[in-house]
Amino acid sequence: MRNIQDIRNTLWTQIFALPQDSNLPLQLQLRSVVVQAILGGRLAPGAALPSSRDLAAMLALSRNTVSASYQQLVDEGFLEAKPRHGVFVSSVPHQLIADAPHSGAATAHLTPQWRSRMLRTLSQVPTLSKPDAxxxxxxxxxxxxxxxQLFPVEDFRECCVRSLARAQLPQWTPDFETDDVPDLIEQIRLRLLPKRGVFAMKEEILVTVGAQQAFHLLAELLLDRGTRLGFEEPGYPHARNTFSLRKPQCLSVSVDSEGIVLDQLPALDYLFVTPSHQSPTTATLSLERRQRLLQLAEQRDFVVIEDDYEAENLYEGNPMPALKSLDRSERVIYVGSLSKSLSPALRLGYIVAPSAVIAELRVLRHAMVRHPSAFLQHAYALFLSLGHHExxxxxxxxxxxxxxxxxxxxxxxxxxxxxxxxxxxxxxxxxxxxxxxxxxxxxxxxxxxxxxxxxxxxxxxxxxxxxxxxxxxxxxxxxxxxxxxxxxxxxxxxxxxxxxxxxxxxxxxxx
The missing domain is CATH 3.90.1150.10 (Aspartate Aminotransferase, domain 1)
Incomplete structure (x- = not known):
């Protein structure tokens, strides 16, 4: 009898083995392995689970941890508690998994030729990459x-916790449809943009899932096969690859120690530039060239897409005014990033453009992702308003x-x-x-x-x-x-x- 019990305990220990390198609380780890065992079919509907006391002893956990995990899984419908009988696997989770159809006999099937069906692909295009490990x-x-060493853990946590307060939930939990969190738009408009000499109305600002989505949205709205797009050479590969999906005529424009070279500029519809710190050379576009570029844009009727790349990171001298701040004829579309210096994973950026352009971009963004996370927008608005960003x-x-x-x-x-x-x-x-x-x-x-x-x-x-x-x-x-x-x-x-x-x-x- 003792041997049978030992074997059962060993089996339970294997089924509910907690991960060795997880940073999650033990209660969450246990709940996760129980759910995976149920959904993976290792625990059948109606199967009896060990008591909280026994499982705690097997896994060297406190009984409170196991009891709390069981209760949460009962509340979520994965387990059923039967008084004086114990805890059992519910039949409800298995309704979430559709049975695979069975055919009477093995037959050959004609599969789609996916390679010929893919109309746009970047898998073979050179880009910045790094090994998995x-x-x-x-x-x-x-x-x-x-x-x-630099991430503002306490400050950012404070803003996230404040956003989760009950009084703040109405500010970000509804569906925003095509809109953005108003507080973030105001912080961008009144706190960030004036530092770059840019003054915009709220109707002229759109929040994006990082600068990368900004490029994608602009490509969808403005570029097509044959559109003449000027691009710095060398230039920012992620932007180039995103724009290339719409098959524009990409025309290389040289750069030197003062940024993009304007002599012999080809005929263009759009010109993409990184004037603050040219990517990748880090050259700053001189004020004289900025003014000359805007004159050429008006004379030759093209639009400048300005990626204000790393504009906040300045070690010496005064910041050069953004091209958008010098623009008097609505010929500059401005792309900025909120999260690059904080963490690349946060993915918050924005576009400043004429209101008619922003209105179309809102509808286009809605068709893709509706809007960026409203919770993150709200938390970052607090981060800005409290001075943490600066x-x-x-x-x-x-x-x-x-x-x-x-x-x-x-x-x-x-x-x-x-x-x-x-x-x-x-x-x-x-x-x-x-x-x-x-x-x-x-x-x-x-x-x-x-x-x-x-x-x-x-x-x-x-x-x-x-x-x-x-x-x-x-x-x-x-x-x-x-x-x-x-x-x-x-x-x-x-x-x-x-x-x-x-x-x-x-x-x-x-x-």
Whole structure:
């Protein structure tokens, strides 16, 4: 009898084994494994479960944890409690799973030719990417995560908790249809945009699921096959790829140390620019060129799409006025991001454009996602209204300035034959290696040394061969890892040099 009971306990322990690396409370973990066992068919309808006392002993949990989990699952209909008999699996959850149809005999079926049916695909288009296990690399000079040392946990939690107060629920729980949370629109209009010299009415602002959705919406509304779209070369690959879905005629426009080059500008319908910190070179478009660009837009009848990329990240000098602030003829559509400096996963951005354009974009957005999370909009409106956004931006600026300086010093120390310009702001450095170097090959070689970089070829519509450029992003790497990371990168460079017969000494050991 004892052996049978031991076997049963072992089986229950296997079925209800809690994950080893979960950060969820134990009660939530237990509820999750019970639900998965029921929906996965390992626990049949009517099956009796161990008592809360017995299961607590088997899993080394408190009885209160098990009892609370059982009660919650009873309330949700997954379990049934029968007085003086125990807890049993309910039959209700299995009604959520449709039975698979059974055919009388195995027959051959003609499946669709999906490749020929896909009218728009980006799976083969070069873009910024990183390995699945990129967090395991010690030197990630890439974009992709928040900085745990900078993320304003307490401030952001306060805003989320306040939004969840009962008195605030009517402010964000209804369906907003085509609208946005009014408080967030007001914060963008009165707090953020004036700092960039932009003054807009509420009818001229639309909230988006990050800047990426802004590009998608604008592409759907404005671009079509044959539309002449000017794009910086090199330029922002995520924007280029999004616009390419509508098959415009993409025309490359050169950039230099002052931003986009306006000489010999081709005939255009639209021009996409990143004037604050050009992506990827970090060059700032000069005031003279900004004014000249707007003159050309009016004279030649084209519209400028301004991505105010990393405009808040400025280390020295006065901020250059946004193109939108200089626009007097409604020829600039402005795209901004709310969440980039906080966390890329929050996905909040906005578009400022003439009211007629915003009205159409609202209807188009509604057809895609209705609207971005109203809860997140409300919480971020609080985050802005309480001054947390500004204080966080200042901390990020200070931290990024330190990292840029550390990276510049390390580049001079370990890769002295590489060229770069110290940026005035942003969170990256654009680097050019020797002519024989290819950035994509270097990126692969660097992984073997624990280093991740962003190869330069993905930023070009027509990259040179070899393409000696790469970008060092500094938002995902700790300051004390920068020097060691670039020292490790120099080993990868030396390996490639030796494989090509280039003379290069092995890097000196770090102290």
């Amino acid at each position: 990129w967090r395991q690399y010690p030197y990630p000079f890439i974009y992709g995560t928040h900085d745990p 204080s966080h931006a200042r901390r990020v600026n200070t931290a990024m300035q330190e990292r840029v300086q550390l990276a510049a010093q390390a580049l001079v120390r370990h890769l002295a034959d590489f060229d770069f310009h110290l940026p005035r702001g942003g969170a990256s450095i654009w680097v050019r290696g020797p002519a024989w170097l290819d950035g994509s090959e270097l990126a692969l070689a660097a992984r073997r040394h624990g280093v991740l970089i962003e190869p330069g070829d993905v930023f070009f519509a027509a990259p040179p061969h070899p393409c000696p450029f790469f970008r060092l992003r500094l938002s995902s790497i700790a300051p004390d890892q920068i020097d060691a990371g670039l020292h490790a990168l120099s080993y990868a460079v030396t390996e490639l040099a030796q494989s090509r017969g280039q003379v290069r000494k092995l890097p000196a050991q770090l102290d």
